[in-house]
Amino acid sequence: METNIEQKVKRERWSNEFSEWYNEMIELAGIQDKRYPVKGMNVWLPYGLRIMRNIENFIHDEMRRTGHDEVLFPALIPETEFEKEAEHIAGFHGEVLWVTHAGERPLDVRLILRPTSETAMYPMFNLWIRSHADLPFKVYQIVNVYRYETKHTRPLIRVREISRFFESHTAHDNFEDAERQIKEDLEIFDNLAKKLALPYIVSKRPDWDKFPGAFYSLGAEVIMPDGRTLQIGTMHNYKQNFAKAYEITYEKEDGTHDYVHQTTFGMSERLLAAVMAVHGDDNGLVLPPTIAPIQVVIVPIPMKDSPYDVNAYAKEIAEELKRAGIRVHVDDREEIRPGRKFYDWEIKGVPLRIEVGPRDVESKKAVLARRDTFEKFTVEREKIVEEVRKTLDAIMENLYARAKEFLESHIKRVDTIEEAKQLFEDRRGVVELPWCGEESCGVEMEEILDASMLGIPYPEETAKIEGKKCAHCGKEAKYIARFARTY
Amino acid sequence: METNIEQKVKRERWSNEFSEWYNEMIELAGIQDKRYPVKGMNVWLPYGLRIMRNIENFIHDEMRRTGHDEVLFPALIPETEFEKEAEHIAGFHGEVLWVTHAGERPLDVRLILRPTSETAMYPMFNLWIRSHADLPFKVYQIVNVYRYETKHTRPLIRVREISRFFESHTAHDNFEDAERQIKEDLEIFDNLAKKLALPYIVSKRPDWDKFPGAFYSLGAEVIMPDGRTLQIGTMHNYKQNFAKAYEITYEKEDGTHDYVHQTTFGMSERLLAAVMAVHGDDNGLVLPPTIAPIQVVIVPIPMKDSPYDVNAYAKEIAEELKRAGIRVHVDDREEIRPGRKFYDWEIKGVPLRIEVGPRDVESKKAVLARRDTFEKFTVEREKIVEEVRKTLDAIMENLYARAKEFLESHIKRVDTIEEAKQLFEDRRGVVELPWCGEESCGVEMEEILDASMLGIPYPEETAKIEGKKCAHCGKEAKYIARFARTY
Known part of the structure; x- marks a missing residue:
């Protein structure tokens, strides 16, 4: 057995080493060049782009299979459209890039560079969706989006220009059909993750961390070699929230009108980051044959x-x-x-x-x-x-199996904050704790653990909670909450 | 025979009708939606995008065949990099979009949305190109670019967001190799044009209309049904102009250093506009089977x-x-x-x-x-x-043959300005005139004809000019100059 001090030294080295390894591999393997003269915006190199295109081909295949149409919206959104949904603007306002001038002339209406495309798409959904016959309505695009991150940037993971951002947007005639869509998104995500040999977990985000404007959000995470989690997919049910802000209504069979229900599903070049990190070793990348430009x-x-x-x-x-x-x-x-x-x-x-x-x-x-x-x-x-x-088949299986083993060995369920704290000190990963469901308790647990609440396991595991007490307040637990240090 | 008046009425109707037809077809055939709330920025609809993707697949094929690597650069360029080449900035300064703020905070260095990517790429070429062994260096990307057009906008043709902009950039160790590249670009373009059943002409642009920063520019044009020309491809030899501004040097075999020679080649979604216009009829689009999403x-x-x-x-x-x-x-x-x-x-x-x-x-x-x-x-x-x-083969051949006939019947070579004027009054198209080569003469001819000089036929036809006099000044002609009303 190693002593605690030895373990700690090892863990810190490991953690530092992963970060160094990752940055080095981005460059040595020819994925991206970080020397572009705008911080957080990187240049895709040919080899990296070929891998990403192979990942995207699987996305396109899945979209075709599930009847999503590809569209392409402008990258610029007028301020007036951007500001229609209050929670959404509150969530993104601090980090959007503003286009204010054309040549020397100030613009009449300022434009933002999309951080995501709800506010670009929904004014058009308003025009396109007329009746129940138009529903479900399913479109997607893979585009560049912009978020002016103030945190430390990292290629593919935290950037100011996400150049390969996938977003599907759907509209439905009722909540149940929107829920069916979320299930389909999860199935699509699962198919894709299998192609990348990536085992993952799905959590329902706590209310304070859901997508701005969503009714609820799901997040899919992998665990990186340093034990931090990386979100690589999100699915949101918006209910009628955006539909009300953008007046997206449809005529029902009985002639009355109602707002549509909406969902979105997002992924990005983080998929490649996950592939690099989860499968790589000291000698470099280890690509799943499915997406390797050279098999x-x-x-x-x-x-x-x-x-x-x-x-x-x-x-x-x-x-x-x-x-x-x-x-x-x-x-x-x-x-x-x-x-x-x-x-x-x-x-x-x-x-x-x-x-x-x-x-x-x-x-x-x-x-x-x-x-x-x-x-x-x-x-x-x-x-x-x-x-x-x-x-090649055997490699695919082995990559998945060893990644799965790593994932499972880095998720621990305990009953007390103390045990959780100890786990975060000994080794990183995902720690699951009973939780009463109160935001105040959840936020305080985040602070004590110096970790984020990923949310509750999805689908929900109601059976296993019975008799458990919230690890913070001691009241009856309603959920198992997942915590992790995140990228 | 129709009378002049009848012809004139017909011509005007034809011209107006084409513009109406085109706008209607963009919408009815499901190519783009023009109702997006920013002028000159349109939404790609699924059917239009599928056609465009098929066109792009041919471009990717040709790039692979000729050893160009695909890259992807950020869409934002720092003001400091943008301003390194004087002619280039003079050419684009008036129409670039400026990103000035992130959230509420003004940026330290303002960013432009790329109107084209020379100033984004060449600081990296400076880092990447080291020795003669790195040359020729050939990369390309298909991206969104921005030009704040003040003229009347038209979907796919004149827009403020060109969302499918192809640009290849190459570097060479001497002028001859750059010239070989231009020949290869013309061959690539010809292969692509054949896939689209598009006959075209290539002209070497007059100096006052070349790409900002280029040594010379070639333009490839189709003739639209209303007789106006549409530029659908350009090739530029930059010589060492940008290399000097961005300090792109390489070590020669003898150990000395020199600036690289550079070329670029550009195309865009205008290819689809040309396909629509050249092959379409009163009943709608007529797609070449090669690119039809449904054959x-x-x-x-x-x-x-x-x-x-x-x-x-x-x-x-x-x-x-x-x-x-x-x-x-x-x-x-x-x-x-x-x-x-x-x-x-x-x-x-x-x-x-x-x-x-x-x-x-x-x-x-x-x-x-x-x-x-x-x-x-x-x-x-x-x-x-x-x-x-x-x-399907017969359709392909017929589309090409009838487009070729139309093109050829709309190019006329005459000796005098009067004949040229008459041609532009009777019918539009391309008119070729002898020219002394002086800019002042060329510009005055443009004004008199109310047309643009496309340039001189490329490759140059020196033999046929002998004995001809400049149609404007009467001095000895050095070139045949092409004029047209352009999109």
């Missing part, structure tokens, strides 16, 4: 005076893999030693490496090296497609 | 008391076409009459309609109706894939 890299290892042409052999294998629909790259750069190539592709997280030397050509074999386990094994040349497919 | 719409025509299931027959055909990689949709909406369906899909420009009634089911046939020629013919059920493929 297999082939490194020919030539030997002087050998009669065997390893480059030709590598290309032949590559062609066969390509025909089988596998994204493959042959690294035949001259004057760069194989060891250096291994190092480069490990940083970039290519899931599988194939090494071919003269002996492999001779014996009609190839060496496969897994990025996730560093396992190396020799396969028959004629079985290469089959072996590669099998190995 | 074939099948309309079942049920008959009461018929024993034949036309819907099942339609779906069976649809499945077969889908398997063959054809984008097909069955319009089996109930309570909407076939005639109304025909009308809807004609407006949306679906290239091919298949009608199936009980008699077709019985005789194992189907009726094909071409959108471009309105031709209808019956085909054997078992030959349907083959017939559809053949017909």
